[in-house]
Amino acid sequence: MELNGSQIMIEELKAAGIEMAFGIPGGAIMPFYDELLKADFPHILTRHEQGAAHMADGYARVSGKVAIIVTTSGPGATNLITGLANAQMDSVPLIAITGQVATNMIGTDAFQEADVYGCSIPVTKFNWLIKDVNEIQNVTREAIRVATTGRPGPVLLDFPKDIQITRAEYTPRESVESPLPAPRQYPELDMDGIEKLLEAIERAERPVIIGGAGIIKSGASEELAKFAKATGIPVINTLLGLGGFPGTDELFLGMPGMHGTAYANFALCECDLLINLGARFDDRVTGKVSSFCPKATIAHVDIDDAEIDKRVHTHIPILGNVRDVLITLNERLRPGDYDEWRQTWTDWKANYPLQYDWDGSIKPQYVIDQIQEITEGNGIYVTGVGQHQMWAAQFIRFNEPKTWVTSGGLGTMGFGLPAAIGAKFARPEKDVWLIDGDGSFAMTLVELATAATYNVPVKVAILNNAYLGMVRQWQELFFEKRYSHSHYPENPDFGMIAEGYGVKGINVTDVNEVRNSLETAAEHDGPVVLNFLVNKEENVWPMVPAGAGNDEMQLAPPSREARS
Amino acid sequence: MSRNSNNTKDDTHTIAVLVENKFGVLAKVASLFSARGYNIDSLCVGVTQDPSVSRITLVTRGDAKVLEQIRKHLSKLIDTFKVMDMGETDSVEREMILIKISAPKASRSEIFQIIDVFRGRVVDVSTDTITVEVTGDEGKIHAILNLLQPFGIKEIARTGKVALTRGAKTLKGSKN
Ligand SMILES: Cc1ncc(C[n+]2csc(CCOP(=O)(O)OP(=O)(O)O)c2C)c(N)n1
Numbered sequence: 001m002e003l004n005g006s007q008i009m010i011e012e013l014k015a016a017g018i019e020m021a022f023g024i025p026g027g028a029i030m031p032f033y034d035e036l037l038k039a040d041f042p043h044i045l046t047r048h049e050q051g052a053a054h055m056a057d058g059y060a061r062v063s064g065k066v067a068i069i070v071t072t073s074g075p076g077a078t079n080l081i082t083g084l085a086n087a088q089m090d091s092v093p094l095i096a097i098t099g100q101v102a103t104n105m106i107g108t109d110a111f112q113e114a115d116v117y118g119c120s121i122p123v124t125k126f127n128w129l130i131k132d133v134n135e136i137q138n139v140t141r142e143a144i145r146v147a148t149t150g151r152p153g154p155v156l157l158d159f160p161k162d163i164q165i166t167r168a169e170y171t172p173r174e175s176v177e178s179p180l181p182a183p184r185q186y187p188e189l190d191m192d193g194i195e196k197l198l199e200a201i202e203r204a205e206r207p208v209i210i211g212g213a214g215i216i217k218s219g220a221s222e223e224l225a226k227f228a229k230a231t232g233i234p235v236i237n238t239l240l241g242l243g244g245f246p247g248t249d250e251l252f253l254g255m256p257g258m259h260g261t262a263y264a265n266f267a268l269c270e271c272d273l274l275i276n277l278g279a280r281f282d283d284r285v286t287g288k289v290s291s292f293c294p295k296a297t298i299a300h301v302d303i304d305d306a307e308i309d310k311r312v313h314t315h316i317p318i319l320g321n322v323r324d325v326l327i328t329l330n331e332r333l334r335p336g337d338y339d340e341w342r343q344t345w346t347d348w349k350a351n352y353p354l355q356y357d358w359d360g361s362i363k364p365q366y367v368i369d370q371i372q373e374i375t376e377g378n379g380i381y382v383t384g385v386g387q388h389q390m391w392a393a394q395f396i397r398f399n400e401p402k403t404w405v406t407s408g409g410l411g412t413m414g415f416g417l418p419a420a421i422g423a424k425f426a427r428p429e430k431d432v433w434l435i436d437g438d439g440s441f442a443m444t445l446v447e448l449a450t451a452a453t454y455n456v457p458v459k460v461a462i463l464n465n466a467y468l469g470m471v472r473q474w475q476e477l478f479f480e481k482r483y484s485h486s487h488y489p490e491n492p493d494f495g496m497i498a499e500g501y502g503v504k505g506i507n508v509t510d511v512n513e514v515r516n517s518l519e520t521a522a523e524h525d526g527p528v529v530l531n532f533l534v535n536k537e538e539n540v541w542p543m544v545p546a547g548a549g550n551d552e553m554q555l556a557p558p559s560r561e562a563r564s
Numbered sequence: 565m566s567r568n569s570n571n572t573k574d575d576t577h578t579i580a581v582l583v584e585n586k587f588g589v590l591a592k593v594a595s596l597f598s599a600r601g602y603n604i605d606s607l608c609v610g611v612t613q614d615p616s617v618s619r620i621t622l623v624t625r626g627d628a629k630v631l632e633q634i635r636k637h638l639s640k641l642i643d644t645f646k647v648m649d650m651g652e653t654d655s656v657e658r659e660m661i662l663i664k665i666s667a668p669k670a671s672r673s674e675i676f677q678i679i680d681v682f683r684g685r686v687v688d689v690s691t692d693t694i695t696v697e698v699t700g701d702e703g704k705i706h707a708i709l710n711l712l713q714p715f716g717i718k719e720i721a722r723t724g725k726v727a728l729t730r731g732a733k734t735l736k737g738s739k740n
């Protein structure tokens with residue numbers, strides 16, 4: 001049959017099982033939007049293209065499925081850059097389709113022309129400027145394959161307006177001819193590496209597991225639980241690995257690194273075998289590399305060989321899908337005897353718990369604790385970036401994978417609200433809680449309009465300290481309390497703002513109202529914003545100062561250390 | 565990493581990459597270097613016997629760790645077929661240089677002699693300059709530049725290195 005370029009792309013998207021689109025139209029993408037009316041997947045009209053990107057991101061993290069983002073050329077496309085960079089850093093699959101000026105206008109500084117191909121090279125896994133209607137079928141199919149396989153990531157297709165309406169013969173096909181080099185073949189399971197690791201596990205006296213995003217992305221949580229249970233090896237989860245292992249399990253040691261638990265960092269410093277399953281040894285995890293796991297043999301399982309030996313020298317590298325490797329490990333396990341070690345880390349857990357004190361003000365940690373209590377760890381938890389994000393990571397005890405949505409690698413303030421909306425689209429049956437900061441929330445709060453329009457009942461808890469709190473904390477600790485431009489003394493009335501968007505808004509100033517307001521929000525049939533005026537000067541502890549080793553962790557401010 | 569190298573300086577490496585012959589791919593390779601702060605000393609791109617495949621030969625510097633990252637990231641590019649550090653196999657490396665030398669009558673015969681020894685070719689002559697073409701490995705190019713220096717080098721243009729493995733072995737790059 002004969003179709004135009006837009007129709008061909010939509011046929012291919014449908015065939016690939018795309019179920020969701022987010023975006024904003026404009027001149028250079030109007031023909032595609034015209035056909036989108038007839039596509040049988042919903043399109044969510046957002047208020048900003050960055051919001052569309054984060055929605056697709058939140059949707060993908062929770063559903064494991066890829067959504068498309070559609071924008072016009074020029075400013076529509078450049079507004080996506082942050083969203084793409086965010087997805088690239090955290091290995092989240094997305095397909096961005098950006099309108100482009102007509103092919104005969106490219107390179108003439110035409111109205112709303114931007115070199116989107118050039119701009120997006122460093123922030124995508126792959127990108128393509130479509131120059132011929134006959135390549136659309138293959139390229140669309142391949143875009144989805146590239147985004148979702150191997151180490152996932154964002155892909156951008158730049159789609160000139162004239163190609164969107166050019167007609168061509170189209171035949172639906174099972175398999176297409178790839179315009180790209182054959183996908184890299186991952187080697188057969190690295191049995192040598194696996195055997196070495198099994199031997200190391202048998203010999204070890206103080207082993208510890210660190211599970212990263214690879215656990216979540218490869219669907220390895222159950223295998224990880226089996227592995228940990230069968231061996232008795234304790235599990236640390238990185239920021240992006242949270243949810244990969246039950247937060248309430250006795251073997252769970254929490255998060256490592258800069259704002260990790262004391263016992264996770266102690267375990268890293270003391271272990272003699274570190275088993276890294278799909279984590280990329282981020283600098284916030286390792287601290288100073290030279291003092292990272294100084295006594296340990298280091299094993300690293302990763303699907304991306306560019307991650308192996310990148311920052312931390314690995315003794316046992318295993319290239320492969322984490323789940324596949326774990327399945328094989330579980331079939332052959334020969335655990336050693338770690339009883340003494342177990343005593344050591346259980347004592348640490350008992351003696352150095354996460355804590356905060358109580359002074360009558362609303363402590364941000366308390367609000368998170370209460371959210372944890374009323375949801376029993378069964379919600380989906382989304383955050384902005386800053387102190388509130390670290391407290392959420394510390395105090396929520398996740399029961400399942402894919403229930404934690406946070407911007408890790410890029411640390412994108414403003415990620416929260418749109419990501420929460422995307423997450424709710426992915427799993428409408430789940431309670432989605434956004435734990436946000438006042439600074440982060442203000443960056444993308446315009447998407448409240450999207451939540452209201454589509455009645456997406458996300459529950460927003462702003463931990464409003466009237467500060468760019470994380471910046472304020474660093475200034476307090478490392479810049480002798482010179483608070484340079486980190487204060488928002490005239491924060492808007494977020495409760496009233498929410499109401500203005502048609503969203504229920506409640507300002508909470510009394511600690512005795514916290515529980516009630518959370519319950520009200522949980523029961524409300526629609527989106528809610530709870531604006532908690534929290535203690536302004538609370539800091540996140542423990543803390544490993546930037547550039548220091550994990551052995552230099554501070555448990556609490558010097559004056560308070562004695563007490564805790 | 566050990567290498568029996570044609571790479572003269574220890575940390576200099578000649579890398580051959582087979583990529584999709586398509587617009588924008590070179591930008592991706594360049595972006596990969598700029599994003600990580602790695603320098604490219606020379607770069608040479610041309611189409612191969614398969615017109616859909618281009619061969620990029622680039623010379624870069626870095627210790628073993630940096631090199632390993634460069635190789636892995638080049639391989640990771642979706643448009644890449646194959647990556648090879650030419651220093652790791654026995655290979656032939658060549659570069660071509662055009663040298664414009666100031667050559668008043670008095671010094672011409674001496675210049676011609678040098679060119680002869682290096683099997684260079686004179687490709688242009690004017691009243692007071694000679695332009696010569698020389699092909700060779702890095703050592704040879706270095707040597708002739710040294711010898712011609714005293715006469716006055718007015719301008720040079722270098723192609724950058726290209727390299728092939730010796731013997732029957734090739735870098736396979738086609739899609740099938
Ligand atoms: C887009 C963006 N700009 C700046 C930063 C730097 N930054 C990191 S945390 C932070 C403060 C965040 O403030 P808020 O959202 O109120 O959270 P809080 O730390 O107060 O909990 C800033 C400015 C960032 N991560 N992202």
Ligand SMILES: [Mg+2]
Pocket residue numbers: 386437438439463464465466467468469
């Ligand atoms: Mg704040």
